[in-house]
Each structure stands twice: as C-alpha cells, then as structure tokens.
Amino acid sequence: MTKEDVLRESSEGDSVLGRNSLISRNSERPVIHQVASAPMPSDCEFSFFDPNDPLCREVLLDPRTTVPELFAVLRQWVPQVQRNISVIGNEILKRGCGVNDRDGLTDMTLLHYCCKAGAPGIGDAESAASFARQLLSLGAEPSLRSRWTNMNALHYAAYFDVPPLIRVVLQASQPGEVDATCSDFDFGTALHIAASNLCSSAVKCLLELGANPAFRVCDFLYDY
Template identity: 70%
Template sequence: MTIEDLPDFPLEGSSLIGKYPFLFQGSDTPVIFSISAAPMPSDCEFSFFDPNDTSCQEILFDPKTSVSELFAILRQWVPQVQQNIDVIGNEILKRGCNVNDRDGLTDMTLLHYTCKSGAHGIGDVDTAVKFATQLIDLGADVSLRSRWTNMNALHYAAYFDVPELIRVILKTSKPKDVDATCSDFNFGTALHIAAYNLCAGTVKCLLEHGANPAFRNDKGQIPADVVPDPVEMPLEMADAAATAKEIKQMLLDAAPLSYDLSKPLLPNYDRVTSKAMLTSLGLKLGDRVVIAGQKVGTLRFCGTTEFASGQWAGIELDEPEGKNNGSVGKVQYFKCAPKYGIFAPLSKISKAKDRRKNIAHTPSTKAGPLIRSQKIDVAHVTSKVNTGLMTSKKDSASESTLSLPPGEELKTGAEKDVPLIGSISSSSSISSLEHKQSLSKKLNARGNNKKTMSKSPSLSSRASAGQSPPCTAAGAAARRPAAWRVA
C-alpha cells in the first residue's frame, strides 16, 4: 500500500489572491484561489463560455478577469472550453500564478484539469498533451492530489482514458508512482480505476509502464476483479461486454505466474461444452423456454459468443419482443425474423411448462366434488319440485337428469351449478310437516314423470351426445325464483 500525500499548504486565508492577482506577481508558493462563478457576456445567447466567441474573448483576455473566474471557466464540461485548455490555462499563468495553484472549489491544479481535457469526445488529446508537457516543464508536480477526490494527475488520466497523457506523466514520475493508490477507489491503483471504467487503451498503457496487475486494493481485489461482469450487462451493451472480456483477459495474462488465486475464482464457462450445460439444466435445442419468467420462445443456440464470456442461450421468441435476428455484430449465431431473437445467460432461462395439460387437468379436479354433491342433492330438488311449487315440465327435466347414465349425468350437472346450489339451499328450509302433507302428491307426480320420460326419448339422446337439453337451461332458470320465494 502506498502512502497518499495530502496538500501541506495552508487551506484558508488566501481569498485575496483570487480578487487581486496583481498583488502576488511571480508567486513561488502554491495557493488556493477563492471560489467564483464563470463570467459571461451580458448579451450571451448560450449558457456556457465559448473562447471562440468575440464577446467571450474580450472577457478572457481582460486583465481584470480574476484567476478564480478563469478556474470557473475550466470547470465547464463542454467541448468549447475543454478543447481550449491551453488558451485558458495560459491566461491563468500570465496573471503571475504558480503552476501548482489550485481551484478553490475542486482543489484541482492546471495539470489535473488538463488530464481531464484529454477525454475523447469532449476535449482534444493533442492539445492536452502539449499543454501538459508545458506545465511539467514549468515545474508542475505530478504527485499532487485533490483534497476532495484524492486523485493525482495519473488517476485523472486513467479515469478519463487518456493513455497519451499517462505516458507524459510517467516520464517524470518515480517507478513506484505507477502504483500510487487512491482512497476514493478503495485504495486501488490507476490500473484498478482504468479496469473498472473499461478503459482498454489505458490498461494496456499502464501494463507497458510496469503497473502491477496483482496489486490488491482494500477489498483484496486485483484489477481483474473489478472489471464489470459482461454477463450482467444488457444486450445493448454488447460492445462494452466485449471490451470487459478483453480487459479481464489482458490483466489475467499479465499477472505473475506465481499468482493464480484469481483464476480459480472466475468461473470459466468457456471450457464447458454447451451440450453438457444444457444437459445439466434438463434442456436441449428446440425446447420451449422462458426467459426470467417473462418472455417465451424456442431455444435455438447455446454456446460461447464474441460479445461476452461464458455460455449464452439464443432464443427465438414467440412475439417480436427481441433485439435482433439471431446475430450480434457480424456474427450470426442462429436465424430468425428481425426482433424475434434475443440472447440471455443460461442462469436466466428455464424450461416452459406445458400449459395445455394444465388447462385440461384443472377443470376436472374442481368439478369432481361439485358433481358428487349435485348427485346427492338433486333428489331433494325433485321432491321440492313435486310439492306443486314448480310446473310438471320442470319436474320432467329434473327427473330426466336423474335417469341419465353416470357419465352423462356429470355433463348435465356441470351446466347447472349455480341454479342447483340455490335450489338446494332453499329446499333445506322446508319443514317436515310440509313434506308429510305433500306425500300423496309426490307419489302421483312420480307416476306422471315416468310417463313423461317414455314420451321424450330425444332428451336422453341429446344429453348423451354432450348437448344441453333445451328444457334443462330453462328449468334451471325457472327454479331459481321459485326457490327464493320459498326462502
């Protein structure tokens, strides 16, 4: 673990410097300037400072513009400012400042800002390299750190992935400085920072300059351990996943031969055959699978890929909810229609259940107990019908239900679940006295019902064919109000 040096200069009492720079011409002692806002032209049409604009140039080259205000301009993270780091930086130096003076808000030096300004897509690398070389020649200290981030110039260059600046910085550094740690990154080195941020160019540059790939941070992690896992990245980050795979392999290959602790900890699924992986999961190509319990499709591919390490499953979805046609980049892993293809880690797929079997099985299990109860209670409904509260037509329908074979009896009963239950609950409220008084009527009604059955053979035949008798539905509907009148 390296020792991190904090600034040893006074942190307070220097606010006058920012306001009156002419009082401190040619100062040899680094100071911290007061905090200020960036000056802007009164008629400015944009919200940032543009050194290429005429009005902004008047402010920039005005001697009355303070160093604090110029540092405030450097804090603006826009190409117009970052690509002109040398112009703004030289204006700060012209006001008699020390090369290691600091911004009061960020505690950053000009060299720190220059390392940021080399970021691709925002700044200009060539401009940043030239100005950094100029600052170092003027005595810029590459080991100075910001109080707030505890980062030195090397850390900033690694974080913003500027290997060109790393080469400039390491030329004037001591050999051990390449492994200087930073508390804001778990006391990891610049190599940890670059690995975590997927800065492939910086990782390669640091390794070439002697960075230790086996250096452990406070969590016991080597740089290879902090590389984001490509398996956890979404498909939209396929390029980043490929970079992560490249960086991790680069770091592991660079590790000393005696260091072999991290490799066993990293599951190397690339060596496991896809067939063995599928067998262990109870799957095979062509199986129906579910992705994370949501999307359903057919398994078309299983194996290693170019966009990430490990074993991946390629699925042709049932709906156009995918990302591709079975290809990623220039590699075609399987073929399907556009938007129907998707890739997922094997850990997120499972075999789809046969829903048709479940659907066929569920009604039978629920209908079983209802059918048995109907078979017992229908007799009570019939006796209630024969008390004279319902017509003989309804009696014939109920009696015909009892006369059906067991198999057909279930079908008819299932169609009358609700009416039958209502009639049963109503008939249970009839007193025994009423049954005694209607005994003779029931005997006569049963004789009539038998005659009715003999005259209506088509009723039984229709029920046996799986069709509901016309009078059954009407009778069930008619029984419901009658039963409620009794209750």
C-alpha cells in the same frame, strides 16, 4: 480538512494577495484561489463559455478577468472549453497563477484539469498533452492530489481514458508512481481505476508502462 477550511484559507490569502489573487509564478507556497463564477458576456446567446466566440474571447483576454473566474471556466464540461485548455490555462498563468496553485472549489491544479481535458469525445488529447508538458516544464508536481478526491494527475488521466496524458505524467513521475493508490477508489491504483471504468486504452497504456496487474487492493489494505 473540510471545504470550509479551504474557502477560509483562500479568503485569508486574498486579503494578502489582493482581489485577483495575483502571485509570483515561482512562489514557494501554492495558493488556493477563491471560488468564483464563470464570467459570461452579457449578450451571450449560450450558457457555456466558448473561447472561439468573439464576446467570450474578449472576456478571456481582458486582464480584469480573474484567476478564480478562469478556473470556473475550466470547470465547464463542454468541448468548447476542454479543447481550449492551453488557451485558457495560459491566460491563467499570465495573471500570475502559480503552476501548482489550486482551484478553491475542486482543489485541482492546472495539471489535474489538463488530464481531464483530453477525455475522448469532449477534449483533445494531443493538445492537452502538449499543455501538460508545458506545465511540467514550469514545475508542475504530478504527485499532488486533490483533497476532495485524493486523485493525482495519473489517476485523472486513467479515469478519463487519456493515454497521451498517462505517458506524459509518468515520464515526469518518480519510479513506482504508476502503482500509486487512491483512497476514493478503495485504495486501487490507476490500473484499477481505468479497468473499473472500462477505459481500455488507459488499461493497455498503463500495462505497457509497467503497471502491476497483480496488485491486489486487499494486500495493500492489510499492509496499510
């Protein structure tokens, strides 16, 4: 599937669901939301969205602000956004977004974004882990993968070195998922991803939770 396919699928969904892509949170078929830009206040003095700023807060709480626009906010890689993952994420859910719906630009779910949001130096791991537990309780599927990166929630948590998210995701995953491979990392596991990015905390956590240190990519490719 190409990005154009996703955008077309999103557009087709919008014609049925309406301008804001509002759907039931219990929808059986997850939606790929259309691509939009982040909604910045006209008098904003900075180039990123800050939920703690009164003007941005007003936009965030405005029911006319759409799900695609809020996904665009989550894409902003700044502490002001990432440390408020639960605030922004809950606003997305309030607007009827399904817990396994995807951002049309990145093909990521809220759980994927949550696993990034705990990154050291930019996010808050404990806050992100708490929101991840909320998403999982609502039916978030940890095995879902972004079609652009082929990464699932565990892979994102390993890549961004977030042990609390690794633990939360694996608690909700099927046995053996700790060694699930990712084609975008030469069919390596979460342990390979963490090690290749020098994410020592993630490596230690994965080993404690049963990741196989003897897993060899060449063996997998031969079996594959």
